[in-house]
Amino acid sequence: MKQMGKYALAAGAGILFAVPALANVAAPVISAPAAFVPTAEMVNKGDVAWMLVASALVLMMSVPALALFYGGLVRAKNMLSVLMQVLTIVCVAALVWFAWGYSMAFTSTGTPFPKLFGGLDKAFLAGVSPSTFAATFSNGVYLPEYVFIIFQMTFACITPALIVGAFAERVKFTPLIIFVVAWLTLAYFPIAHMVWYFAGPDFLYAAPTDTGLIWGWGALDFAGGTVVHINAGIAGLIGCIVIGPRIGYKTEPMPPHSLVMTMIGASLLWIGWFGFNAGSGLEANAFGALAFINTLVATAAAGATWAIIEQVVHKKPSLLGAASGVVAGLVAITPAAGFAHPGTAILLGAVASAGCFVFVTTVKNAFKYDDTLDVFGIHCVGGIIGALGTAIVADPALGGQGWIDYTASVAKAGEYSMSGQFVTQAWAVVTTLLWSGIVSAVLFLALKHTIGLRVPAEIESEGLDLHEHGERAYNL
Secondary structure, three states: OHHHHHEEEEEEOOEEEEEEOOOOOOOOOOOOOOOOOOOHHHEOHHHHHHHHHHHHHHHHHHHHHHHHHHHHHOOHHHHHHHHHHHHHHHHHHHHHHHHHHHHHHHOOOOOOOOOOOOOOOOHHHOOOOOOOEEEOOOOOOEEEHHHHHHHHHHHHHHHHHHHHHHHOOOEOHHHHHHHHHHHHHHHHHHHHHHHHOEEOOOOOOOOOOEEOHHHHHOOOOOOOHHHHHHHHHHHHHHHHHHHOOOOOOOOOOOOOOOHHHHHHHHHHHHHHHHHHHHHHHOOOOHHHHHHHHHHHHHHHHHHHHHHHHHHHHHOOOOHHHHHHHHHHHHHHHOOOOOOOOHHHHHHHHHHHHHHHHHHHHHHHHHHOOOOOOOHHHHHHHHHHHHHHHHHHHOOHHHOOOEEEEOOOOEEEOOOOOHHHHHHHHHHHHHHHHHHHHHHHHHHHHHHHOOOOOEOOHHHHHHOHHHHHHOOOOOOO
């Protein structure tokens, strides 16, 4: 043991060896390898063009698509209130994303809990410039970091906007916007970090050394089944329960005032969703095409399934039902878009449509909660079916992609366990439900018992448009 004091350890070229520790001879200095720095030559202009188009498509999903979809479903006296809520949420969420959201979701430095949420070292986009880059899923291919920030910003904009449909026609405007800022900070950014954050020596998909909690478990969520739909859906359910049902709920008719607008909104949602899903591969390649066709056929199957169910149950397929089925299919295929074979994507869309139909028409009536526009019944339930179903449709034995190794542009078909992946997906679903549910409950209750969440009964009866915003949607 005493002889060990005569030797110093030095590393070179990956080999550990011993050299004499001589008193008058300086030990060799071994310099660390230079840090890898992406260059502009590693950027594919086709990827950049596609991702900017995809970002615009996702923004279109919020305004005008979601705004028109929701606006058409409420009564005429509340039309402008819904449009204003969605529009303002998009504006506020974009600014919050710039200020601290991107840093909280996609960094891990300067935080005591790097598995749960990121730090603030990129707050206000500090250190980001046209010369900084974000990795795609292919080895050595990058996007300008601004492109990645823009794309993810549009997701942060639409997610809280989805929530408002659950308690439309009775919520105060200012408390809603306060809730959105707090919910984004405490629910959306952490869940996005847990599900989508990873980093490695070269930010490669195949070998991340630093990941969010749920990513590290191996959960699959291609475009936001957990991050967007389950997250927003459970928040909507908590909100409608805390705020309470509308005046006259179940005792007086409350039909949509314009199914034409709802149809337009649903159609624009479908178109925009191609950016949402196909863009989530971050490249213009075959996996983007796979996500595109899966988004098309799963949604078609879901819309047709809802219409068929209504034909059997009510003898009349409705436009509202078909539009609801379309949205349910879009929600369900979101986490599986880049993993499923189109054949199994069709089945997933059909199953999700049937499941959402049951919740919207039966479960909601049984429990008597007033989810105005069925945010929970479609987004949360559809998201859960999609997230769990991803474990099935991703199985290579069924034509799925398994865990995709994008660095080799091939599917890792070996060692895929459907049952094991199903358990992992279930853990991701439960974690999202608990995290977002608890955060949402605390925020809603805090606002309810301080500044108040609900408009007075006389304002609710007369309509929010004139009293909250001083305007009418229709001046006849």
